[in-house]
Amino acid sequence: MNILxxxxxxxxxxxxxxxxxxxxLVLLDKKAKNPIDxxxxxxxxxxxxxxxxxxxxxxxxxxxxxxxxxxxxxxxWNVLEECRKNNVKRFINASSLNVYDFDNIWRKGLKxxxxxxxxxxxxxxxxxxxxxEIFYARAKVALETLAxxxxxxxxxxxxxxxxxxxxxxxxxxxxxxxxCEPFEEAGWLSHEDLSEIIKxxxxxxxxxxxxxxxxxxxxxxxxxxxxxxxxxxxxxNSSTFRK
Numbered sequence: 439m440n441i442l443x444x445x446x447x448x449x450x451x452x453x454x455x456x457x458x459x460x461x462x463l464v465l466l467d468k469k470a471k472n473p474i475d476x477x478x479x480x481x482x483x484x485x486x487x488x489x490x491x492x493x494x495x496x497x498x499x500x501x502x503x504x505x506x507x508x509x510x511x512x513x514x515w516n517v518l519e520e521c522r523k524n525n526v527k528r529f530i531n532a533s534s535l536n537v538y539d540f541d542n543i544w545r546k547g548l549k550x551x552x553x554x555x556x557x558x559x560x561x562x563x564x565x566x567x568x569x570x571e572i573f574y575a576r577a578k579v580a581l582e583t584l585a586x587x588x589x590x591x592x593x594x595x596x597x598x599x600x601x602x603x604x605x606x607x608x609x610x611x612x613x614x615x616x617x618c619e620p621f622e623e624a625g626w627l628s629h630e631d632l633s634e635i636i637k638x639x640x641x642x643x644x645x646x647x648x649x650x651x652x653x654x655x656x657x658x659x660x661x662x663x664x665x666x667x668x669x670x671x672x673x674x675n676s677s678t679f680r681k
Contacts, residue, residue: 439640442466442488442526444476444517445495449606450532450632454492457633458640464488467495476513485524490640492530493517500536500559500571507573514581522592530639533582533598535559535625535649535659536575544621544658550649551660556582582647589645597642597667599635602627602651602659610654610676624656628674638668652676 439461445451446465455463464484466474474481476495485491495513497506514531521529536559538550558575582598589596602625603611610626611618631652646667649659652674665671 439490440464440488441490441492441640442485443492443494444513445493445532446470448494448498449604450494450498450601453604453629453632454494454636457636461640476516477509481516482520482523485520485526488521488524488526490528490530491517491521491526492532492636492640494532496532496577497574500574502574504573507577510574510577511580511584515584518585518588518594521594522588526594528595528597528640528642529585529588530636530642531581531585531596531598533600533647534575534578535600535602535651536571537579537582537600537647538649540621540625540658541619544624549658549660552663586645595643596645597639598647599639600647600649601632602649604629604632610652610679612676612680620656621658623676624654624658625651626654626674626676628652628672631672631674634670634673635664635668638670642668 441458441461442464443455444466446455447467447469468475496510537556538554539557539559556579558579559571585596588594603622604627608629611622613620613623648664648667650664651659653672654675655677
């Protein structure tokens with residue numbers, strides 16, 4: 439398959455690129471050896487002949503500024519437009535659990551299910567403070583909504599993967615040991631699970647928005663929709679790192 443990956447030099451990008459190395463990959467990133475700016479550069483030629491686009495490019499930290507969040511949305515919109523103009527069949531979007539008010543969901547002992555409404559995470563007491571998390575989450579919600587329009591009007595299959603926490607070390611933050619919130623341990627996503635999910639996602643047809651984490655003890659995410667959509671149930675568990 440001919441697959442284009444944006445944000446290929448980031449943590450997600452490197453995991454995904456490795457998982458799909460047997461396919462024909464076009465890798466775009468402004469930090470690559472041959473840098474590409476998805477807003478400023480002419481990029482249409484890269485999308486010709488592409489069957490699936492995996493959109494990972496974004497400022498990844500929840501405490502980003504309003505301007506950075508707006509850029510995240512505009513970059514996604516630009517990529518969707520190129521998919522439309524070049525008849526790309528699928529758009530896989532790296533969304534986030536931040537589209538849910540997961541901090542309050544966690545504290546109330548509830549679980550994110552297919553019935554949980556989308557509402558950008560309102561947590562403000564993040565390490566950086568301020569309202570960055572809200573800006574980040576709102577941009578994710580906005581791009582999901584925009585992508586649904588392209589599915590409806592252009593027939594592009596859209597899969598929004600509402601990802602939990604993925605880190606470079608591929609180890610979960612452990613509450614009580616590391617500087618983290620309890621839901622960060624419960625919402626961890628391993629490289630192995632992400633790789634297997636992506637391998638299946640490139641064949642997805644239709645529209646879906648799915649919360650994605652590993653099968654962690656104390657998880658507050660229902661993983662059955664993931665299994666139903668992609669035929670995969672996560673194997674990793676953050677509790678195995680507690681020894």
